[in-house]
Amino acid sequence: MMSKVVRTITRLMTPAILVFGLYVxxxxxxxxxGGFQGGAVFASAAALLLVAFGSDRIKDHMRIPDLTVxxxxxxxxxxxxxxxxxxxxxxxxxxxxxxIFGHVPEFGPAHEDIWTGGVIPIMNIxxxxxxxxxxxxxxxxxxxxxxxxxxxx
Amino acid sequence: MTRKVVIGLTMVIVxxxxxxxxxxxxxxxxxxxxxxxxxxxxxxQVTGANNAVSAVVFDWRGYDTLGEATVLFTAVTxxxxxxxxxxxxxxx
Numbered sequence: 001m002m003s004k005v006v007r008t009i010t011r012l013m014t015p016a017i018l019v020f021g022l023y024v025x026x027x028x029x030x031x032x033x034g035g036f037q038g039g040a041v042f043a044s045a046a047a048l049l050l051v052a053f054g055s056d057r058i059k060d061h062m063r064i065p066d067l068t069v070x071x072x073x074x075x076x077x078x079x080x081x082x083x084x085x086x087x088x089x090x091x092x093x094x095x096x097x098x099x100i101f102g103h104v105p106e107f108g109p110a111h112e113d114i115w116t117g118g119v120i121p122i123m124n125i126x127x128x129x130x131x132x133x134x135x136x137x138x139x140x141x142x143x144x145x146x147x148x149x150x151x152x153x
Numbered sequence: 154m155t156r157k158v159v160i161g162l163t164m165v166i167v168x169x170x171x172x173x174x175x176x177x178x179x180x181x182x183x184x185x186x187x188x189x190x191x192x193x194x195x196x197x198q199v200t201g202a203n204n205a206v207s208a209v210v211f212d213w214r215g216y217d218t219l220g221e222a223t224v225l226f227t228a229v230t231x232x233x234x235x236x237x238x239x240x241x242x243x244x245x
Contacts, residue, residue, distance in 0.1 A: 029202040034210060036221070064233060075226050082215055091215030096201040104201045107194070117202035120211045123218075130222055134229035145236045 001054040010052035017045040021132075028124040029101075029117035035124040039131025046136040055143035067137035074129025081123045093118040 001007070024038030050058050085092025095101055095118035103116045179185060192205060192213065200208040210218050 029204050029207045029211075031204060032206070034207050064237075068229075068233060071226065071229060075222055078222055079219065082219060091212065091219075093200050093212050096199070102201065105197045105203055107197055109203075113203075117207075118200060118212075120200065120202050120207055123211045123215070124207070127218070127222055130226060134225055138229055138232045141233050141236045 001057070002052050006052050010048050014045050014049060017048070018042060021045065025124055025128040026121070027114065029120040030114050035127030036131055038124075039128040040135065042128070042132045043135035043139070046132075047139055050139055050143050055140065055147050059140060059144055062136055062140050064137055064141055067133045067140070071130050071133035071137060074126045074131075074133065077126030078123050078130065081119045081126060084119065093120070095119050095122075 021038045021042030021044075024033035024041055025035060026038075028034035028038065046062065082091045085094040088094075097104060098118075101115055101117050101119075101121050103113050105113055105116055192209060196205040196208045197203060200212045202208040202212070
């Protein structure tokens with residue numbers, strides 16, 4: 001556990017980081033970013049919490065089995081979205097023109113409509129779940145191990 | 154002495170090669186591939202996404218992203234498996 005200043009700043013910053021990561025994930029098909037990048041931003045909030053509060057306090061809130069399940073379900077969502085269009089080809093974009101993220105934009109710059117992209121936003125969410133839970137699980141398990149062997153705090 | 158001559162010769166040869174490549178470079182805005190033009194023109198109609206980079210990563214080259222996600226998932230699985238708490242380990 002670090003000093004009061006670091007903990008207070010962490011309390012202030014973590015919601016902003018989480019919201020920004022969520023924005024990068026959810027707008028991956030409209031603006032720059034995507035599942036990987038937004039997931040890394042989201043997981044950096046977990047790293048900040050882990051550094052500021054120490055693994056003893058964090059490991060009760062971020063449990064490794066839960067994180068593993070979330071990561072695996074994200075990978076399943078991704079590959080399920082890939083298999084959804086298997087009738088045409090693997091990774092065929094099934095949802096273009098349908099009711100789910102189905103709007104097709106005009107050619108040219110068009111950033112107003114976010115209900116676009118077909119299967120891409122769903123894949124973004126799947127990859128983001130995979131990345132967020134995976135990176136967080138790695139950091140938490142490493143922190144627990146290092147605190148057990150006496151190197152960490 | 155020989156070492157310096159070898160290093161100097163290598164640098165001269167590499168520099169000449171880089172210079173030749175720079176002279177043979179295509180003019181700006183005329184890439185070799187026609188694939189990028191196809192993607193730029195057709196992304197919004199075919200995939201429905203405004204972000205062409207995201208469309209390439211998740212639609213045109215979705216198989217590649219599957220590999221990336223699998224690599225990450227495998228790495229996470231390996232780390233959690235190696236650093237897990239063992240059954241015979243005493244509780245802290």
